[in-house]
Amino acid sequence: xxxxxWPAVPADRRPHQGARERIAYSLRRAAPALVGYVAVRLLGVxxxxxxxxxxxxxxxxxxxxxxxxxxxxxxxxxxxxxxLGTTRNSNSLAFFPLYPVxxxxxxxxxxxxxxxxxxxxxxxxxxxxxxxxxxxxxxxxGRRVGTxxxxxxxxxxxxxxxxxxxxxxxxxxxxxxxLFAVLTGRWLWAGSLSVLAGLTRPTGVALAAAVxxxxxxTLWRSWRRGHKLEPAVLVAGLAAPLGWCGYVAWxxxxxxxxxxxxxxxxxxxxxWDGGADTLREMRRLLLYKSMPHLFLVVVTVVLLxxxxxxxxCAAERLPLPLLxxxxxxxxxxxxxxxxxxxxxRFLVPGFxxxxxxxxxxxxxxxxxxxxxxxxxxxxxxxxxxxxMLLIWPGPP
Numbered sequence: 001x002x003x004x005x006w007p008a009v010p011a012d013r014r015p016h017q018g019a020r021e022r023i024a025y026s027l028r029r030a031a032p033a034l035v036g037y038v039a040v041r042l043l044g045v046x047x048x049x050x051x052x053x054x055x056x057x058x059x060x061x062x063x064x065x066x067x068x069x070x071x072x073x074x075x076x077x078x079x080x081x082x083x084l085g086t087t088r089n090s091n092s093l094a095f096f097p098l099y100p101v102x103x104x105x106x107x108x109x110x111x112x113x114x115x116x117x118x119x120x121x122x123x124x125x126x127x128x129x130x131x132x133x134x135x136x137x138x139x140x141x142g143r144r145v146g147t148x149x150x151x152x153x154x155x156x157x158x159x160x161x162x163x164x165x166x167x168x169x170x171x172x173x174x175x176x177x178x179l180f181a182v183l184t185g186r187w188l189w190a191g192s193l194s195v196l197a198g199l200t201r202p203t204g205v206a207l208a209a210a211v212x213x214x215x216x217x218t219l220w221r222s223w224r225r226g227h228k229l230e231p232a233v234l235v236a237g238l239a240a241p242l243g244w245c246g247y248v249a250w251x252x253x254x255x256x257x258x259x260x261x262x263x264x265x266x267x268x269x270x271x272w273d274g275g276a277d278t279l280r281e282m283r284r285l286l287l288y289k290s291m292p293h294l295f296l297v298v299v300t301v302v303l304l305x306x307x308x309x310x311x312x313c314a315a316e317r318l319p320l321p322l323l324x325x326x327x328x329x330x331x332x333x334x335x336x337x338x339x340x341x342x343x344x345r346f347l348v349p350g351f352x353x354x355x356x357x358x359x360x361x362x363x364x365x366x367x368x369x370x371x372x373x374x375x376x377x378x379x380x381x382x383x384x385x386x387x388m389l390l391i392w393p394g395p396p
Contacts, residue, residue, distance in 0.1 A: 026135065029143065033134040033150040034127060040154040040378050041126070041163055048160070048386045055390055062164075064119040067395040068095070069165030075100040076107070076114050084255050084263055093251050093264045098199040099167045118165040125169035126162040130154065132176025133351050139183055140319070141359065148358040148374070149351065155377035156354075157302055158345040160385030161396055171201045172349040175325065178207055179352075182214055182321045191236030198243025202265075203332055203346065210325035211240035217320060269338035277337030278303070295341065295392040298384060302344040306330060312356035322352040345396055 049059045065073065071092060081092045099118075107117040130150045137146030153172075154162065162169050178193035180186075194211045198204035215237025222229050252260040265271065282300050285292045310326055333346045347353070361370040388396045 027131070029138065030131050030134040030146070030150075032143075033147040034130055036147060036151045037127075037130040037154040040151060040381070041159070043378070044160055044382045044385050045163065047382045048389065051386045051390055057390060062389045064115040064165050066164075066389070068167075069115070069118065071095050072100045072103065072165060072167070073114055073118060076104040076118075080254070082254060084257075084260065084267070086267075088267050088269065091264045091267055093254070093261070094268045094270075096167070096200050096202065096204070096247055098196060099170050102170075115165065119163075122165055122169045123163050125173045129162075129169055129173035129176055132173055132180055135180045136176055136183065136322075136352070137355065137358065139180060140355070141362070145355070145358045145362050148361055148370075149354055151374060152354045152357055152377060153351045155374070155381040156344075156348055157298055157381055157384050158348055158388065158396060159381050160388060161345050161348060164396075166345075167201050168345065168348045171197055171204070172351065174200060175207050175349050176351065178211060179321050179325065182211060183319060187215065187230070187232040187236040191239040194236075194240035195243035198241065198245070199247055200243075201349075202244075203329055203349065204244045205241070206325050206328035206332060208241040208244055209328045210321040212237045213324045214321040215240070271337050272335055273337035275335045278334050278340070278343075281340045293392075295388060299341060299344045302347065303334060306347055306350065306353055307334075309353040309356055313352060316356055316359065318352060318355060322355075326350050326352050341392075341394055342396065 045059075045063075048062070052059050052062060063069075072095060075092050075095060075097070080097075085091055099121075103114055103118045103121060106121060107114040110117060130153065133153055134146040134150045137149035139146075153159070162172075174193045174197040178190050178197060181190035181193065190211050194204070194207050197207045215233045218233050219229055219237070222233075248261040251264065252258050254260065255263070257263065262271075282303070285296055285300055307330065310330055313323060313326060329347065329350050333343050357373070361373050364370050
């Protein structure tokens with residue numbers, strides 16, 4: 001299997017082909033991947049609905065108005081807190097603004113509650129994300145790998161949040177298309193999408209790093225070769241962190257202290273410690289706790305597997321923007337102390353980590369191996385998603 005060249009001007013930029021034609025062609029090419037993704041997530045919803053019915057729970061509250069979903073709806077309704085306070089896990093400034101702003105704007109011009117709008121938007125964003133993920137996989141290794149990558153993303157252990165009133169789908173959509181924009185030389189799009197991603201989740205810093213570092217390397221290579229420097233590359237590299245930095249600065253101004261955002265995170269028990277707390281929690285769960293909670297064991301397995309997958313990504317020599325994004329994402333997730341249980345969810349946007357699996361399935365000589373890998377991922381994701389929402393007593 002040949003690797004597509006990077007960076008390069010995209011092959012689909014033809015003078016006679018308009019934007020509508022390119023979009024239509026891209027959608028047709030991605031259609032099998034989108035159908036596969038929807039099938040996986042619909043299976044997950046059906047299993048969740050049946051399990052919820054047996055336990056006397058409602059499906060709608062679990063998807064639209066539980067845990068973080070309530071925080072985003074509260075922000076859409078009443079805005080942000082204006083003081084820091086001292087109560088733990090109670091300051092809305094920990095949540096980034098783009099998703100609740102979109103929910104409020106769309107709900108203002110459509111019927112239905114903000115909760116229903118938020119859930120429908122999350123589902124729509126997940127489809128845009130799946131399309132972007134396919135575009136990245138197809139660009140690098142062809143249509144089959146792109147399709148497998150999308151199906152595997154929909155089969156991650158915490159993939160149930162992709163169809164909840166959470167920000168993972170929106171952030172993944174922005175990330176996937178920003179990375180695709182870098183791979184195809186659309187630098188202004190890459191910078192703009194990175195700014196929006198920085199307004200969506202704290203891990204927007206990982207995408208900003210990917211765009212800025214790749215832009216810097218591109219400019220350095222152009223300079224070394226005596227080529228003319230592209231202003232768009234410089235603009236993208238400088239603009240990429242502005243969303244994340246802008247929100248952090250705004251929180252500081254709102255609270256009247258330069259470290260306001262980090263003070264808020266401290267109230268939510270999130271502090272950078274270089275991974276010491278993560279290692280302690282892993283050691284406690286795997287070595288010292290006689291009956292660890294299954295949910296926490298799965299989270300630990302996901303974290304360890306993600307490190308292995310990143311090393312495989314490096315061995316596959318994935319393009320620089322994908323390696324920087326996944327590397328910084330892992331650094332943020334593993335290096336933060338405090339809450340441990342949501343870290344499998346935090347890695348949902350890290351779809352490039354699944355590329356070695358998609359490539360291995362594609363290269364397998366026996367089709368049965370691929371069926372077992374993908375089928376096992378789908379079934380375990382479906383079961384674990386229902387378990388996470390109905391059995392685990394805390395947030396996903």
